[in-house]
Amino acid sequence: MAIAGTEISESLVKRTVKPELLAPAGDRTCLIAAVENGADAVYFGLQRHNARARAANFDGADLPDVMTLLHRRGVRGYVTLNTLVFPRELADLEETLRHLVESGVDAVIVQDLGLVRLIRALTPDLEIHASTQMSITSIEGIRLARELGCSRVILARELSLAEIGRIGRNAELPLEVFVHGALCVAYSGQCLTSEALGGRSANRGECAQACRMPYEIVCDGELQNLDDVRYLLSPQDLAAFDLIPELIDLGVASLKIEGRLKAPEYVANITQHYRRAIDAAWAGHPVEFSARDVREMELSFSRGFSHGFLDGNNHKVLVRGDHAKKRGIFLGRVTEVAGPGIRLDLTAPVKPGDGLVFDAEQGDEVPEQGGRVYEVLRVTRERGRRPAPEPAGLSAGPAELRFGQHDLDPRRIRPGQRVWKTDDPELTRRLRKTFEGPERRKVELDIAVRAVVGEPLRLEGRTATGREACCESDAPLDRAERQEATELTLRDQLDRLGGSIYQLREVNATIEGGPMVPKSLLNALRRDLVAKLDEEASHPAPRSLAVEPVLPALRSGATSFRPDPALATEAPSLSVLCRDTNQVEAAVAAGIKTIYVDYQDIKRYKEAVAVARREAVALFIATPRIQKPSESNLFRYLEKQGADGLLVRNAGGLYFCAERGIPFVADFSLNASNELTVELLKARGALRVTASYDLCFEQLEDLMAAVPSPWLEIVIHQQIPMFHMEHCVFCAVLSPGTDKTNCGRPCDDHDVKLRDRVGKEHPLKADVGCRNTLFNAVPQSAAEYLPRLLAKRSRHLRIEFLDDGPEAVERTISLYTNAIAGRSDARSLWRELKATSRYGVTRGSLSIL
Template identity: 30%
Template sequence: MKKIVEILAPAGSFESMKAAVAAGADAVYIGGSRFGARAFAENPGEDKLLEAIDYVHLHGRKLYLTVNTLMKEQEMKELFEYLLPYYRQGLDAVIVQDLGVLSFVREHFPDLPIHASTQMTITGVYGAGLLKELGAERVVTARELSLKEIRQIHQQVDVEIESFVHGALCYCYSGQCLFSSLIGGRSGNRGRCAQTCRLPFDVKDKGKTLGKKEERYCLSLKDLSTLDLIPDMIEAGVYSMKIEGRMKSPRYTAGVVSIYRKYADLYLEKGRNGYKVEDGDRKVLLDLFDRGGQTDGYYKKHNGRDMIVWKEKPSFREGNNQLFDMLDREYVDKQLKVAVSGKIFLSEGEKASLTLASQEHRIVIEGDLVMTALNQPMSEEKVLKQLNKTGNTPFLFENLEAEINGNVFVPVQALNELRRRGLEELEAEILREYKREYPQNEVSGEGNNVLKIPVSEPAKLTVSLEKPECFDAVVCNPDVYRLYIEAAHFESERWSQYVNVCHEKGKECYLTMPHIFRTEAQLFFDRHQNYLKEAGFDGFLIRSMEEPGYLKKTGIRGNLVFDFGVYGMNNQAQKMLKNLGADEITWPVELNSRELEKLEIPGELLIYGRLPMMVTAQCIHQGMERCDKTPVELNLKDRMGKEFPVRNHCVFCYNSIYNSAPLSLLGLSDTVSSLSPASLRLQFTTEGPGETETIIKAFSDEFLRGKKAEMNLPEFTRGHFKRGIE
C-alpha cells in the first residue's frame, strides 16, 4: 500500500502561491495581512487571499493560513472578524502558536482544522498528545527532532506530523528566541525577526578569542536539504513535508517544490530500492539559494560543527540563468489550467445544451434555441474550434465532443455565451463544496472588560538559581519565600538535602525543569526518578509543553508554575494554561506594563535576571573546541562590543545564550505594585554568591519594605517592561 505524502510549499505572495501549485505542491501555507510569522513577506490582502483560496481549490490543492504569532489581549478582539471571510471561503486550516488562538478557533470555528506551529516547540509524545487533546489535528515538529523521536510521536499519538524538509534553519528552538526582540524590539514571536543570528560574533573564553578569525558566523546555520532522507522521513511517519521560504521568490518556490515533488513520487512509486538522488538536482537546489552549503539537519544527529556556515556569505554568486529561465517558463509565468471534458448538443428547434465535467463535478447548461441554417450549416469542426477558446479562464478542454442533428446554425456570440456561462457554473460547482456558512449569531471576539482576579496578600519574593554555590546565600535570607533550583546543575543525589534545608528555613523549594524536554531529559528523569520522588519538591517550574504530561505519567505531584517561555500573552491563553494544570503562571517578558495590566490572572513577574535570548540544540563549546560533557561558560561578543554569556547544560544537551545585561526593575516598584503581581522573581544565572546576596538585599529593600534602594550594576536593561514589542 502506497503511503500518502503532502508536499507543503511556502507562499509569501500570490505569485509564489501560483508557482507552488504549478510545480506540484499539494498545499501551500500563506500569511494574511496580520498575525503571521513572516510580517515582512508580501502577504496578500483579504481580497487576494480569498482569490488564492479559490485558486488552490480549483486545482485540487489546499491552503493553510498562518496565524502563528503570539497575540496581545487587545488583538484577540480582532481575530473573529479577521478569520471569518477566510473561513467562509473554505480555508483548509490555520497554523497557530498561541494557545489563546487555538482555544478561540476551537470555540468559534469548531470545524476549521488547526495545525500546531513549530513555534510551539513540540519535542515529543507528551506535547503532541496534549495538543491533540486540545483540538489540533496536525503538529509541526521542532526542527531539532530526530527521526527516532518523530517515529515515537507517530506511533503513540494519533495526529498528523508535519516536518521541515528544506530551507533556512533557526539556530534557536523556534518559539524560544528573544534575541531579535531584546536587541531591537523585533520579536520572532510576532513575525518580525531581524535574523540577528546571521551576524558575526567572536567567541570568548575568559577574555581569549577562540577559533579562526574568518570563522565568526557561529550562529548561522546552513540551509536544510533532505533529499537523501525522504524515504526515512516518510517511514518515520512524516505526512507533510514542509519547505521553508515565505520570504523567497516565486522562482525559488517553484524550483524547490518541483524537486521534492519528483523525489516523493519516486519513493512512492519505486520504494527504497528504486530511490536514488541525482547530483544535478542537488546542484539545482544550491543554485536556487546557497548560504554556505547545505545540511540534512538534526534528523540523524543531535548537533554538529558541520551544520554551521562559519564564514561570511559571498557577496556575489553568478546565477544559473538557464535554470531560472526554465523555472519562469514552466512554472512562474505559465498559466496553469484545470482539465475539463465537454460535450455540446445542437439540434434544430431545440435549446443548445453544454455538458461539462471536471474533478468529479458535472454540470449541464442550456442556451438559446438552435436555428435552421439558411445557407451553410455549422460544421462540428467550427463549433469545437469556437468552444475551445477558453482564453483567460482557469480551464482547458482536454476532451470536447459535439453532437449535431440537422442543418444547425448558432451565432458565434451565442456559443461564446454558452461556454462562458458553462465554465462559470462549473467553477462555482467545484468551489461550492469548500464554502462554509456561519450561524447568524456571529460574535465579535472577547469582551472589553478586564476582570482582574484580586490578590489577597502582598507579592512574595522568589529566587531562581542556576549555580549551586549560590544556594546558601539565598536560603539564609528571610525575605525569600521560594527557591527554584535548576535540574541541570543541582546534583540529583542532593535534591533531598536542598529541599530539607529550604523547609527548615521556612521556604518552598521547586525544581526548575529544562527548557527543552526531549529524549535526554526523559532518560535523565527516568534514571533519577527515585531521587525526584524522595526529594519532595513543593512544585516544579515548567518550561516545556512536554513536562506536565511526563510528571503526571510518573505520578510525581507538586504545584506547577508555568514559566514565561510557555506563553500566556492574553487572557484566553492564560486560562488555557490553568486548564492544562498551571497552579501559577509567570507573566510574559515581551509585554510592557500597560499590556500586563490587561491580564486577569495575577502572575509571577520577573524583576531581575539575565533573560535567555536563545535556547539551542547546537553547542558553542562543542563547535569551537570539543564535546567533553563539561558545562562551561563562554561569551559571544557582537559588533557593538556587547558580550552575551553562553552556558551548555550537558545533562539535557542544550545551550542557553543570555542577554548581555540583566533585566532590572529596581526603581519601578510603584509601577510594579500597581499591576498586583502574585509574586516577584529574581533570576540568577551567571552571578556569584556575593553578587547574589547584594542583589537580593537591594530588591527586598525596595519591593518588600518600600525603602529607596541603590545598586551599582555596571549595565542593566528594562527589557520590554516599558517599551514592549510591535
Template identity: 40%
Template structure:
C-alpha cells in the same frame, strides 16, 4: 509505530506574493501557506487584503491545492478582545486551516467556529509526543514539529500520537528553538514572536573565553546556520508516516518556490534527481545545504561560521589569476557530474571570497569554458576558465580564493516560464461529453473526477445541417474538438471528448464556446465548494466574557493539590504578602540565601549537578525547594522529569508543554514559566486549567500589555521576574563545541562548556553570557540584566504578589547582595529609586529596563 498504510506526504510551499502562489501551484505543491492580513510571522512579506486572500484561496482550490493561513504570532489581551469580528470575516473566506502559535487564539477560533481546522505552529516548540498530545485537547488537527528533531525522534513522536505531523524539509534554519527566541527583541527591539525577526543571529560575534578573546576559530558568524535540504531524508520521513513536508521561505522569490517545488515533487514521485535538479536550489538562494538536525546533532556541519548571507553553489578554488580571466579548480560535485554538470552561464553572478581575510568580491560572468593547464596529468581536477568584462579588476583575485555561483538570470528565466508561460502551466485533465438529438437540447457534461461532474444545457435546439454527409459530421467533430479544447485560460486541459450527437446535426461554434465557458464555470464552483462553517463573532465574544467572569469570580484560582492536601496557590497567597522566589544555577549560591526574607528557591542546575543535597539544604534554610524543568522536552529525555518525580520537590517550575503533560497529575505543585508564552487571558485560563498554580507571562509583553492582561485575569495567579538576565535564544546547537572543539556532538566535545566561562561580544560592543543546560543545549543570556522594579507599585495594586529573582553566574556574596536589595525594595524598606541604583552597582555591564518598558511599535517601511 502506528499501524497505518504508508502515505504520500503533502508538499507544503510558502507564499509571500501572488506570483509565489502561482509558482507553487504550477510546480507540484499540494498545499500552500501565507499570512493573514495584518497578522503573520513574516512581517516583511506582502500584506494581502481580504479580497486577495479570497481570490488566492479560490485559485488554489480550483487547482486542487490546500491553503493554510499563518497567524502564528502571540496575541496580546487588547488585541484578543478585538479579534472576534476579524476572525469571523477571515474564516468566512474558507481557508483549509490556520497555523497558530497562541493557545488563546486557537481557543478563540474554536469558539467562533468549532469545525475550523487549526495547526499548531512550530512556534509552539512541540518536540515530544507528550506535548503534541496535550495541545490536541485544545482542538488542534496537526502539529508542526520543532526543527531540531532527528528522524529517529520524529518516528518516536509519530508512534505515540494520532495527530497529524508536519516537518520542515527545506529552507532557512533558526539557531534558536522557534518560540523560544528573544534575540531579535533584545538586540534589535523587534519580536520574533510578533513576526518582526531582525535575524540578529546572522550577525558577526566575537568570543571571549575566561575573559580573553579567543582567536583560534573561523566562526565569526557563530550562530548563522546553514540552510536545510532534506531531499536525502524523504524516504525515511515517508516511511515514518509524516503527513506534511514544509518548505520555509515566504521572503524568497517566486523562482525559488518554483525550483524547490519541482525538485521535491520529482523526489516524492520517485523520479531520480540529478545535478540539474539541485542546481537552482543552490544558485537561487543557499547558505550551504545540510540535512539540519534530521541526522542528529552535528555542530561543525550545522554552522559554517565564515559567512551568513547567500553564497550559492560552490564552483571551486582559484588556481590561477590573469588579466581578464581566472582559472579555477572545479569542485568535485561539479566535475563528477559528467554530462549533467552545471557550469555557469554568461551573465551569472560569480563571488570570490577569502573568509579568513574578510575579502568578498563579485562580478558578472562574460564567458566560461572547461580547460586544462599545460602538462596536466590524468586524475588532475577539471579546470574552468572564467572571463569577465574590462571593468572587473582581476588583480583583486588571489590563488586559493573560494569561488561561488550566486546568481543566474538565465536559470531564473527558465523557472519563471513554469508559472507564466501558458504552455507550461500545470493543468487538470477533464473528460467531456457533448450530447443531443435533433429537435432536442444540446448538453455538455464535464468532469475531472467522478465526484466533480457537472452538466450544462444550451439555450439552443439542435437542428439538422443543410449539407449532410460524412464530411459534415467530420467537420462538426473537428469544430467541437477545437472549441471545447480551448481551455488555455483555465485550470484544465481536455483529455477526452465523447460526442454523442445525432448524425447530420448542425451546431454553431459560438454555441460550443458558450457551453464550454458555462461548464468550466460550473466545474470551478464544484471544485471550490466548501463545508458549512457558520463562524460566529458573538460566540467568540461570549467565550472571552466567560473567561473574564471566571477570573473575576475566583473560579480559576483553585490551584493544584499539594502533597499535604491543601492547594499550593492558596497557601502562598492567603496573606497577600509578597511571595519571593530566587532561582539559582549552581549549588554554591544556595548558602548565600540564609536568613534572607524570601520564600522559595528554584534549582536550575547544569549537566551532572546533583539535586539531592541541595534540595535538603534549601529546606533546612526554611525555604520551599523547587526544581525547574528544561525548556525543551524531546523523546528519550524524560529522565530529568523522572528525577523530579523521584525527589518530589515542594514545587516544580514548568517550562514546556511536554513536561506539563507528564507532571500535571503528579501531585507536585506546578508553576508555569515565561517559555510557555502566555500572552492573554485565554491562554492563561487554559494553562492554569492544566494544573498550574501560577504562571509567568511571556516576555514579549511590555508593561502596557502586561497591565491590560492583569485587568482580565486574577493577579494572584501571575508571577513576574523582577530581576534576571534575559535569555536571548535557546538552541540545540552548541556554540561551545563549534568554536572551541572539533566535536560534532556530545561526548566528542569533551563537555567543554563545563571547563570555561564564555562570553559573546555583539556588534554593539556588549557582552553576553553563554550557558549550557543538562541536555547540552545552549542559552545566550543578555549580559545586561533586566530589572522590573519600577513596575512594583502598580503590580502590587493589580494584585500581583509572586515575584522572582534569577541568578546566573554570580558568586555567593554577589547573590546575597542582589537578593537583599530586591527583598528590601519589595518589603518597602528602601525606595524603588535607591534599589535600582544599588542593583545597578552590582552589575558588571549595568542594568536594563528591557522589553517591559519598550512602548515603541516597529514599523516596516518597505512600502
C-alpha cells in the same frame, strides 16, 4: 538513503495518502509561482500577526480573490497567524478570523494557545495547524494540540527521522515537516534574542537574525583562535530532497518549503524540484538529483546545504561558521590576479553574465567584492600562450574571469579568496517563464455526456480536485439524418479546452437513438461547463460561524475569579531562581521562602532539596524547555528528588504534573501573553503562570488587568535566555566529537561566553539534554516599573540568577526587598543595580512598544 536505527525500519508507518507539498508565498507573484510549479498548498501571511513581518504579505481585502485563484487550480491556502497575541489584539483578531472563514481559507497556522481557543470557539470547521513555533517535539505536545482542536502539527525542525518516526507511530494528528530552506539555530517560539537585544521579537515576526552575526568564543577568560570560523550560530540551509522516500514511509502528511521572504524564482525552483521528488518516490521510483539539479537549487538561495537535524545531531556539520550569507555555488579559490583578469581552477560551470562574489578574507582586511562576469577565458598550461575566450563558458579546469570596468577592483583580490557563483540570468529567465504569462498548470477533467434523442444534451463535469458542475441544452436533441454523434466525435469537440485551465481526462458517453449533436451546441455547453466549474471554485464550502462575539464568554473564566479578601493587604511574595546550591543558601539567608532550581548537573538537586527541608522553604525544580520522545523518564527522576513541585516549561511537564497531582508553576517558555492562554494553563492545574517575556510593560499591565493577580508570576530581574538551541556550540568548537555520545562534555569543565560585535560577552550554558542557552550579558530589571507593579497588587515577583556569587545574590535580593517594602525608591534601586553589574542593567523588552 536508509533510515538509521532498527526502531523505525522494523515498524514503518504504512503509506496511505500521498504527502502534500506545501510552498511559501510572500506575495501574489510567489503564490502563482508555487501554483504553477506543482504545490498542493501554499501558506502566506496577512499584514499583521504573522511570523514574517518583512514579507510583502497580503492585505486581507484580496483574500476571496486569492482563495478563488487557488481553489480553481485545486490548491489549498493556509494563512499564517503564527505570532503571540497580546490582550488588546484579541477582539480585532476575532473579526479577522471571521473574514478568513468567510473567504474560504482552508486552514490557519497558529502559535498562540489562547488564539487556538478563540478560533475553536468561533467555528468548529476551520482547520488549525499547530505552528512549528509551538516547539512541539513530543507526543504530549501533539496531545495538547489535539485537545485544543488543532487538525495538524508542524513539528519542530530539531527532530531526527528516528524521532519523527517514534512520534508518528503514536500521533493522533497528521504531521508536517520542513524539508527545505533556512534553519533557525534556536527552537522556533523559544528565541528571545532579537527581543532582548533590539526589541524586535521573533515571536512577533520581527526577527533581526542575530544568529547570522559573527561571534567569538571566550573560554575560561581566554579568547579562542578559530581562524575564519566566526559565524558560530548560523546554520547551513536545510535540503532534504534525497530523504523524501524516508519521510513518505514515515507517514508524514505534509512536506514544507521555507521561504516567505524569498523571491518568486526561488519558490518556482524549489517547488518544482520537490514536486518531482515526491512524485517519483510515491510511484516507487528512485529519487535522483543530478549535480546540475542541486546547483540550480543552490543558486536560488543557499548558505550551504545539509540535512539539518534529520540525520540526528552532528554539531560539526550543522554550522560551518565561515559565512552567513547566501553564497550559491562554490567555483574555487583565486590562484592568480593577472592584470584585469582573475584566475582560478573551476569546480563548477561559469559563463558570461553570471554573478559572482569573492569572500572577505583575513578578518575583513580583504573586502568582499562581487560583479557580473564579462568574459571567460581558457587558461592552458603551455607557457607563452594567451588565454582564449570561451563565449559559452567553462565547467572545470583553469580559467580566467574578467569583469565590467566598474564592477570590482582586481587590485583588492588576493590569491586564496573563495569565489562563489550567486546568480545565473539564464536560469532566472527559465524559472520566470514557469509563472509569467498564461496559466500552465492544468486541472484534469472528466465529463459524462448524455446524448439521447428527445432529451436535452447534458454534460456533467468533475475535476480531479473534486469540483462538480452540470449543464444542458434548452431543446431536446433530434435524430440525425446523416451523421449521428459518436463517442469519438463528442470527445474531439470536448477536448478543445485550450483557453481554460482544464485538461480532458475521460469522457463517459451515453448515446441513444442516433442523435444529431451540432458542434456549435456542444461548444456552447462546454464553455458553460467550464464557467460553472470556475464559478464553483469561488464559493467556499459552508461553515458554522458563531453569530455573536465569542471573546466575552472565553474571558469569563478569569473575570469570575473571586480572590481571598485577606490577600489584598498581604505584601507580594518574592521568589528566586538559583543555578547552584551556594545561591540557594544565600537566598535562604536573605529570607526567600519560594525557590526554583535549574541546575546543569541534575544529580545535585538533592543538595537543594536538603537545604529547603532544613529551612522550611518551598522548592520547585525546573524542567528542561524541550522534551524529546526518549526523554520522558526525566520527569520521573525530577519527581523522585522530593521537591515541592516543578517549574514546568513544556507540554510534557504539564501532563506529567496534572496526571500525578504534582504542584507546578507554568514558566515563561509556554508563552502566556494573553488572558486566554493564562486561563488555559491555570485550568490545567498551574499554581501560577509566568508572564511571557515578549510583553512590554504596558502590555504586561493589560494582562494584569485581564486576569486575577494571584494567577501571574512576573520576573523582575534576570539575564534573558536568548537563544535556546539543539545545536551545541561546546561540542562544535571545543571538542573533537560530533554529538553528546563522544564530545567529552566540555560544558562541565569550562566557562564559555560568546563575544558579540560590540564586545559584550554572553554566557553559554548546556542543560541536561545537552541543549545550549545563550544568556544576555546584561541583566534586565523592572526596577523602574516596580511602583506600578505594586500599585497593581502583583502578588508574585521573581528574581533569576545565573553566575552570581552568594554575596551578589544576597545583595540583589536585599535591594529588591527594600524597594518592595518601601524602604527605598525605584530610582535608588536602579542606580544600585547599575553599579553592581559589569554591564549595568537594562529595561530590555519591558520598555519596548
